[in-house]
Amino acid sequence: xxxxxxPLLPAAEVTLTALTVLxxxxxxxxxxxxxLAWISVTGLALAAGMAFFLWGSQEGAFRNTxxxxxxxxxxxxxxxxxxxxxxxxxxHYLRETNIRSGEYYALILFSTTGMILMAAANDLILFxxxxxxxxxxxxxxxxxxxxRVEASEAAMKYFLxxxxxxxxxxxxxxxxxxxxxxxxxxxxxxxxxxxxxxWPLLVIAGVYLVFIGLAFKIGAFPFHFWVPDVYExxxxxxxxxxxxxxxxxxxxxxxxxxxxxxxVVEHEWGVPLHALAILTMTVxxxxxxxxxxxxxxxxxxxxxxxxxxxIGVVAGKEPGGSALLFYLLAYAPMTLGxxxxxxxxxxxxxxxxxxxxxxxxxxxxxxLGMAMxxxxxxxxxxxxxxxxxxxxxxxxxxxxxxxxxxxxxxxxNSLLSVIYYLRVIVKMYMEQxxxxxxxxxxxxxxxxxxxxxxxxxVGLGLLPARALSLSGVSYLSLR
Amino acid sequence: xxxxxxxxxxLFFFAGIVVLALLLIAEKVGPKKPSPVKGEPFESGNSxxxxxxxxxxxxxxxxxxxxxxxxxxxxxxxxxAILFRRLGILGLVEMGIFLLILVIxxxxxxxxxxxxxx
Numbered sequence: 001x002x003x004x005x006x007p008l009l010p011a012a013e014v015t016l017t018a019l020t021v022l023x024x025x026x027x028x029x030x031x032x033x034x035x036l037a038w039i040s041v042t043g044l045a046l047a048a049g050m051a052f053f054l055w056g057s058q059e060g061a062f063r064n065t066x067x068x069x070x071x072x073x074x075x076x077x078x079x080x081x082x083x084x085x086x087x088x089x090x091x092h093y094l095r096e097t098n099i100r101s102g103e104y105y106a107l108i109l110f111s112t113t114g115m116i117l118m119a120a121a122n123d124l125i126l127f128x129x130x131x132x133x134x135x136x137x138x139x140x141x142x143x144x145x146x147x148r149v150e151a152s153e154a155a156m157k158y159f160l161x162x163x164x165x166x167x168x169x170x171x172x173x174x175x176x177x178x179x180x181x182x183x184x185x186x187x188x189x190x191x192x193x194x195x196x197x198x199w200p201l202l203v204i205a206g207v208y209l210v211f212i213g214l215a216f217k218i219g220a221f222p223f224h225f226w227v228p229d230v231y232e233x234x235x236x237x238x239x240x241x242x243x244x245x246x247x248x249x250x251x252x253x254x255x256x257x258x259x260x261x262x263x264v265v266e267h268e269w270g271v272p273l274h275a276l277a278i279l280t281m282t283v284x285x286x287x288x289x290x291x292x293x294x295x296x297x298x299x300x301x302x303x304x305x306x307x308x309x310x311i312g313v314v315a316g317k318e319p320g321g322s323a324l325l326f327y328l329l330a331y332a333p334m335t336l337g338x339x340x341x342x343x344x345x346x347x348x349x350x351x352x353x354x355x356x357x358x359x360x361x362x363x364x365x366x367x368l369g370m371a372m373x374x375x376x377x378x379x380x381x382x383x384x385x386x387x388x389x390x391x392x393x394x395x396x397x398x399x400x401x402x403x404x405x406x407x408x409x410x411x412x413n414s415l416l417s418v419i420y421y422l423r424v425i426v427k428m429y430m431e432q433x434x435x436x437x438x439x440x441x442x443x444x445x446x447x448x449x450x451x452x453x454x455x456x457x458v459g460l461g462l463l464p465a466r467a468l469s470l471s472g473v474s475y476l477s478l479r
Numbered sequence: 480x481x482x483x484x485x486x487x488x489x490l491f492f493f494a495g496i497v498v499l500a501l502l503l504i505a506e507k508v509g510p511k512k513p514s515p516v517k518g519e520p521f522e523s524g525n526s527x528x529x530x531x532x533x534x535x536x537x538x539x540x541x542x543x544x545x546x547x548x549x550x551x552x553x554x555x556x557x558x559x560a561i562l563f564r565r566l567g568i569l570g571l572v573e574m575g576i577f578l579l580i581l582v583i584x585x586x587x588x589x590x591x592x593x594x595x596x597x
Contacts, residue, residue, distance in 0.1 A: 019583050026590040 007061040007068030009054065010047045010076050011116045017043025018109035025102025033101045037091050037445075040105040041084060044112070048080040058477070064184065065123035070477035074325060074470065075119035075252045082245040082332055083112045085449050089340040090237040092443035096348055099144045099235065107144075108241065111137030115249035119256075124173045124183040124210075127253060131169070131217070134249055135162050138242060142234040154233025161216065161226040169213025175206030186479065189261040204268055210257065211269050217250035218306045221279040228287075231299035236351065239295065240339030243302040247309075248328045254313050259321050260478045266316060274314050278409050281307025285416045295353040297420055298338060301379060304417060305331060308391060311398050311406050318475060319397035323390075325471035330390035330460045337453030338375040341368055344437045344446055352435045355427050362428030365437045369428050371450050378457045380421040381414040386460035393468070541593055552581050 005012075020043070021036050028035065051073050060067045086108060094101045114133030121127035139162060143155025177183050179202035180191040192199065212223070219227040231239045258269065284304030291297040309331075312324030345352040345361070362369025378385035391414060395407040427434070440447050460467055520527050559566065559574050566573075588594060 019580065022587055023583055026587060 004059055004061050006054070006057070007059050007066050007120065010051045010073075010080075011113050011120075013047040013050055014043060014080075014109050014113045014116065017047075018106045018113065021102060021109065022106040025100075025106070028102075034091070036101055036105050037087055040087050040109060043109065044080050044084045044087070048077060048084075051076045051080065058479075060122070064186065065126045066117070066120050067122040067479065068120055069479065070474040071252075071256065071325075072116075072120035074329075074474035075248060076116050078248050078329060078332055079112050079115045079119070079245050082241060082248070082336065083108055085333075085336045085340070085452060086237050086241040086245075088445045088449040088452075089240070089336070089343055090235075091445045092438065093235065093237055093343055093346065096346060097145050097235070098147070104141065104144055107137040107141050111135075111141070112245070115245060115252075118249045119252040122185050122256075124176065124185065124188075124257075127257070128166075128170060128173060131249075131253075132166065134246065135166070138238070138246055141238045141241075142230060144238070145235050148233070150233040151235070152233075154230045157226055157233075158230040165213050165216030165223070167213075168209050168216070172206045172209025172211075172213060175202050175209060177206075179203040179206065185257065185261045189264060192262070192264040199265065204265070207262060207265055207269060211273075214250055214253050214257075215276065218247055218254070218309070219280075219303050220276050220306055220310065221283055221303075222276075224280065224283070224303050227303055228296055228299040231302070232293065232296050236295065236339055236343050236346070236353075239299070240336045243298070243339075244332045244335050247302070247306065248332070251309055251313075251324065251328055254310075255321055255324055255475070256478060259313055259316050259324070263316060270314060270316075273310060274403070274406070277307050277310035277314055277406060279307075280304070280310060281410065281413045282416075283307075285413050288417065288420050291420070292355060293353045294355060294358065294424060295342060295351075298335070298342075301417065301420070302335065304413065305335075305379075307413070308394055308410055311394050311403070311410055314406060315394075315397040315401040315403055317401065318472070319400045321475035321478075322468070322472040323393040323397040325474055326464070326468055327390040327394050329467055329471065330386035330457075330464075333453040333456030333460070334375045334378040334385070334387055337371060337450055337457060338379065340446055340450045340453060341372040341375065344368055344443065344450070345435055346438070347435060355423060356433075357435045358424055358427040359431035359434035360428070361434055361437055362425070363432075365439075367440075367447075368437050368450070371454050372428060373425050374454055374457055376421040376424050378461065380418045384458075384461045386457045386464075389461050389464040538596065545588060545593060548584065549581070552578070 017040060021039055024039065025033070025036060054068060055070060055073055057068050057073075087105060090104065093099075094104060111134045114130045114135070114137065117130030118127055118134065119130075121130055139155055139159045142158050143151050145151045173183060176188060179200050180188050182188055182191070192203065216223040231243065234242065258273075262269065281304045284300050284302075284307055288297050288300035288304060291300060309324060309327055312320045312327060314320070315323070342353060344365075345357055358372075362373070374385060378387035381387045381391045383389075391410070395410050398404070398407040398410070438446070520531070555577065556574070559570060563570065
């Protein structure tokens with residue numbers, strides 16, 4: 001039997017980098033540890049290059065449990081980019097806290113590997129394995145700063161809730177396997193299309209359990225309670241990583257499993273998901289208004305954005321799927337950028353995360369003020385930034401698919417979100433007495449990350465055509 | 480034709496009845512002569528000493544974890560060894576990669592001092 005290992009290349013490259021970092025960490029002296037960040041960045045860039053050259057490949061490996069289509073490659077690039085920006089913005093953070101850098105970078109790389117496998121998995125078992133590889137890494141990263149009580153609490157909560165959610169997912173997979181005799185998604189959807197409208201109860205129960213498991217992972221409404229505590233307790237760069245990459249990986253599952261393969265049973269899961277989308281964005285936005293910490297506000301805002309993204313899942317088919325992919329791409333730079341600015345306010349052991357700490361930052365550090373304003377306006381959905389184009393195509397896909405109510409509620413929610421996003425800008429420019437932000441000379445890499453995020457946010461807003469066509473091609477490459 | 484699972488349902492039903500019946504009969508008919516010695520926890524015939532809930536050093540957990548990891552490694556070697564001829568050179572290379580990753584884990588644990596007791 002011929003075994004084609006090409007589809008494994010990006011994941012293998014990231015794993016290799018992680019192992020290298022882990023091994024080197026043991027033999028490097030303390031003052032040489034900064035080197036590890038650069039190895040990680042190089043490894044990620046190499047993997048991104050590989051994914052770029054593999055674009056257009058339709059190859060599968062291991063009896064098509066792993067499918068390296070454009071969809072997988074699109075997500076791979078998002079994960080690699082996010083991990084890269086996370087590492088760039090962590091360098092300064094790790095120096096200020098005593099988090100061990102070797103394990104930190106290695107775990108980011110390992111969980112990135114898990115995400116890549118999740119996006120490429122055409123088999124529920126491989127999807128589950130990818131999910132676990134990702135989650136276990138992120139559980140540990142959450143509790144990395146061991147001196148902070150909140151971090152340990154967050155890691156424990158995340159682990160327990162995550163294990164609970166995984167239980168749902170795995171039980172769902174077991175039921176689906178019991179009814180269809182396969183864990184391969186292509187075979188399952190073939191089975192579903194054969195027995196049209198007369199599915200055994202077992203399959204439907206399985207689909208619902210997988211639904212709940214994935215809803216936990218994106219923090220959708222009734223399963224969102226862990227999000228704010230975990231996001232607040234985790235080290236800030238990891239919070240950014242979680243709210244972008246982990247969420248994108250779970251949405252890769254939503255897109256491939258639900259929008260594409262389970263589309264036959266859509267009238268089973270479509271209605272509850274419709275309600276879930278509305279509740280998730282409304283609850284996220286309403287609770288975000290009440291927060292006094294910017295980090296916690298961003299956590300609730302990430303719940304709200306999960307709600308917007310669910311619109312794409314509900315709308316389904318080509319318009320919904322490609323709008324979902326484009327929104328994930330557009331969401332990455334603005335969120336990572338906002339967390340990077342938050343990191344620039346960190347001073348020694350103290351995390352400065354409240355609205356009051358932001359007072360006057362725009363006047364003292366004009367660049368940080370400008371960047372944060374761009375991210376906040378983009379998150380709120382102002383044109384011509386990436387948040388606007390992303391939302392535009394999401395709402396458009398809802399209208400095209402006949403879910404006008406979702407588009408209207410989404411637009412009203414964006415309006416609601418302006419309240420808390422603009423509060424940051426008001427604080428930065430119209431008040432005084434906040435903290436002193438780090439200058440460029442002290443945290444150069446952090447500033448580089450912010451510049452990249454600004455370019456991404458503005459670029460995807462002004463020139464979305466190419467990215468849009470890429471996300472369309474990616475979604476249509478699903479088999 | 481009745482549902483094929485009907486037999487299982489009937490089995491469950493009667494199993495439940497038998498269990499309940501046995502418990503009830505033992506409760507109603509059996510003689511009860513409680514004594515302090517009978518109430519003691521059973522420790523293989525010795526009289527128990529001290530509290531069962533004592534604190535263990537956290538080191539045991541680390542050792543248990545390491546044992547688990549390397550135990551699973553060995554378990555994976557069995558199916559590979561049985562199918563060695565059919566998997567051929569590719570199987571050998573794959574197992575080499577698998578073992579290499581575990582050896583890296585072992586070196587990591589060693590250098591971090593996870594194997595030192597004191």
